[in-house]
Amino acid sequence: MAELILGRVLDIAADPFASPPEDCARLHDGIVIDGGRIVALGAAAALRASHPAARVTDMGRALILPGFIDAHMHYPQTGIVASWGKRLIDWLNTYTFPEEMRFADPAHARAQADLTLDLALANGTTSLCSYCTIHPASVDAFFQAAEARGMAVAAGKTCMDRNAPEGLRDTAQSAYDDSKALLDRWHGRGRATYAITPRFTPTSSPDQLAALGALWSERPLALMQTHLSEQVDEVAWVRDLHPQARDYLDTYESSGLLGDRALFGHAIHLTDRERRRLAETGAALIHCPTSNTFIGSGLFDTAARRADGINVGLATDTGGGSSFSMLRTMASAYEVGQLAGTALHPVQLLWLATAGSARAMHLSDRIGTLAPGSDADLVALDLASTPAIAQRTNRANDLWEAVFPTIMMGDDRAVAGVWVAGERVAR
């Protein structure tokens, strides 16, 4: 049965890095969804007249947006979020790898998958692109948990055959075989997308990178996700491991792991050649601001990368990131933007967390916008969810002044409603 949701429906129909941001957004006061899809946006009276049988849900003055899309995270790291005191390589060895070892137990994987997706939904995140662990059952657990919730997610088996502890290593051949079997089981089943997932160059031998590149050429509709140039020490390590490579990106490119369905997490410390190739190929960079500050990686310059013509999505990167909230992540992106020299507009922040991430995941035709025909994944935000936010919003002179305090100060308390494929799932 059709549902008419009333509220302040914000449709960001154009890329706010390509046109003046305020010109890219339109406000409506209702949205009709039916059969899991978005049917129409418009004025409440007109929508009531055109859909007289629709059940009406009045969200008052809540802002209604596409559900948030977290384009890079690690569900196996939910249990070690906010672990103190280490930079990337030590952080991986001290906290991450011991926790990922526990995913040899499928029951642990199932519990953490359920927990992570429930935390995501409570924060208004309706889609995620997650790493799993080297264990194939960790991939099944995540896709099953997403399927049970009706969520469109992407994920893949993390592949590592060097510089990882015993118990967390596969081989070039088993990474290829297991990834292929999982891809063929999950890619395109319901709302699932498979992402071929070499963790990063330091933990995948040249043979493993080549094997996964070969798999991607056989299954070109899958995504490919990995990490790129997150910390200066890591870039130096890759240079030592691959002295013949032109740069870090080349270690992927020369293995067939660069293309328009590639998502590179972090990508802070890039050369001119890398930026040019990323723009030419249509690959996406995924900005993980709470992680980049938490682990001490550096400042990703979103405006400059968009000006280079590179696609950018936004992500929590939990557990390297310190929050499950895409609101907190947008706030961090704003702060990092300020330090890098550009104040990102609220429309740009909201676009990155929805359409930007959807584009990076090649799912723009289904999620990330309010275009009629796309899937009805929605979030409703209370713009006065705490006294501190409310007192500021009450002084707002325009919509953006009303929205920005929730971006900067909001958390899961701001999430007034969540719909996944047309079904109300939270609040």
Ligand code: GUN
């Ligand atoms: N680089 C390789 N693996 C990881 C990871 O799990 N988290 C982060 N932040 N960076 C990585």
Ligand code: ZN
């Ligand atoms: Zn990551």
